[in-house]
Amino acid sequence: MTVGNGRTLLVAGANGRLGRRVVELLRAGGTDQVVATTRSPERAADLLRGGVEVRYADFDVPDSLERAFTGVDRLLLISTGSDPTRRRRLARHRAVIEAAQRRGVAHVVYTSISSPRPTPEPSLYDDHWQTEQCLADSALDWTVLRNNLYADQFFDTLPVALVFGKLTTIAPAAPVGYVLRDDCARAAAAALSAETGGRRVLDITGGTAIDRQTIATVAGELCGREVAAVVTEPVVLRRNLLGLGLWEHVADALVDIELAVADGRHAVVSTDFEDLTGQRPRAVLDALHENLPTLLADCASLRRRTIPAGP
């Protein structure tokens, strides 16, 4: 079956976890004209073998975008990470939007974040806000996918909480409409291959909001360990993150996310995922149960590295 009406769909940033999954879903769904752009085409040989056209594009190199976006009808812009100058992410996203317009791309799908907002200094939320404004000011049609926080990312922090028996956050009981990265990929693939034009903002969230304390308690029960929630101050959290060796801009972004959670800005829950894909989002606790073998292995590995063996 051929899907896509002869249109060429481009995934920009295809070697990342989200990008790869979107390409996979598009191909599995029968979309034949898929272009994947990446800074590292040499790492995308498998995509090429799977019938995907792979092109080089680096959002920091505007000339590369002009070439890469030629002949493209719809484009998925996957947001990029922060950098020490804190100014590159927005510049990259603007460069993609401008190049898309110049190359005659009809529709851009953008992965934003829940509750973006302007802030006095560059920040994660401000970058997404400004990128959304840039799309609004463009001549393009677009779909903004405001992805809530990846549950997967919280799962990655659970081994530390389980091994040390403490979940240290600013607001352990604040609800979050966590969503699985895989569901964000499903939403992006559906938005990219949709027949609709126009402009719309969709909140891509889980089906319910759940707090971190509850997830950690359930994980503790599954692993036979107790986890106590410990409330910390932003300044202490930042100091701890820096103490772990994180870069300042990364630590600041993580504290910003914590503050947004505490303010209820990630409590967003919507039916947009279901309306867009026709599927229910995966429940966080179901995913946690399925993830148990990995969680146990990660805990064992962390224990070996951090807790000396007895005499």
Ligand SMILES: NC(=O)c1ccc[n+]([C@@H]2O[C@H](COP(=O)([O-])OP(=O)(O)OC[C@H]3O[C@@H](n4cnc5c(N)ncnc54)[C@H](OP(=O)(O)O)[C@@H]3O)[C@@H](O)[C@H]2O)c1
């Ligand atoms: N909602 C959440 O909780 C959450 C959590 C983490 C991240 N995110 C956001 O979601 C995005 C995708 O998540 P992920 O897990 O797939 O992240 P990831 O695996 O780290 O992938 C990062 C992506 O950014 C692209 N990229 C970075 N710099 C680029 C540049 N200069 N030019 C072109 N592409 C560039 C990479 O493309 P190539 O390597 O192919 O060039 C890659 O696709 C992240 O980049 C981040 O903005 C959201």
